[in-house]
Amino acid sequence: MTRVAFATAVAASAAALTWNNIVVPRQQWGWRTRTITHAGVGIGAVLCARAAGVTSRELHVDTAMKLRPRYQVAAGIAASGLAAAAVVSTGIASRSGDRGTTPQPEPERPLAEWVLFHIPLGTVVAEELLFRATINALWWRALPDPWSRTVGAAVFGLWHIAPAGGWGAGGSRVVATVGATALAGVGFTALTKRYDSVLAAALVHYVVNAGGAVIAHVSSLES
Template structure:
């Protein structure tokens, strides 16, 4: 690998980490400006590094909808079982600055899913695959995806090691879906199902628990 290619690969890994963990937190933006700014960074990053998200992949839609339906079924089962429902209902809301509708309809799809899938599955994954091979590239990209979440975990008061571990595992799953479907659409749909369900399920759980108590 040439020196120029090595430098380009290192920059491709470092830039998202610096953005998510240093630059974006220091801007001190509200949720709406943060969503717009994050999406702008992702778009610029993909354009600069010639990302290939392949959003219009038919296989991406098919695999993504299948994966999302599995997640939706899991949330449904959790809401149906009283112990699991109470556990889900105890989870704090993640979008306190805006309504749940705005959080799920705007900020999760654009600020999180579009931005992260374009940066990672649409741009960094293919680049690392070319540089290191599919297996090593997948591990490096997933680890970078995990480290991307350090500042968000701190801001939310979550365990940083646990967040890194969980999101690295998620990155491996999303990366596998990208390889299987040929684009970022499938992991984006799965990502959307996980995050949107995580925002809606606690509210539904609390509503259901309240309804059962009134009977």
């Protein structure tokens, strides 16, 4: 570990948390603007890291560009099956009265737009490029495993404080959201490392969020 690498990882993590938990909530952006902006942040983070000398292999985007279709697709499908099972379980629990933090489309946003535009771009592209690619790469440079994975997952969890409603929404809800998303970050990172690409994690991430949105939407219609 070098001081420069550690300081860089801390600065990038702090900037990400400040952006999502302080800057974005204060803006009066519509959902489409927010989605495009978030996607731009993820892409911009990778470009900045590359300009700073982080290799595409460290960012796990080189094989994403070249592709190894059989392995990537097989991994993604297998992991997505597990994710789908988790989503179904969450949906069953939500019907008992507690919807938790399952993402729900706003009433004026069509479900198709949410699932085909907001989630893939504003959530999956943004977060996988920002966290599994950029921030994780910086922490891997700064700390040895398992500390690098642990810190990266913790930052990913803390990224969700404002989306959970902020501390004003109730400490237990925020703590549960941060804990759950940090745990998801551990899984996404494991997939990224195992298959040397952000693609498998991105596919699972999409299935979890889109499946959760669909289940929440169906539950709201039945209630």
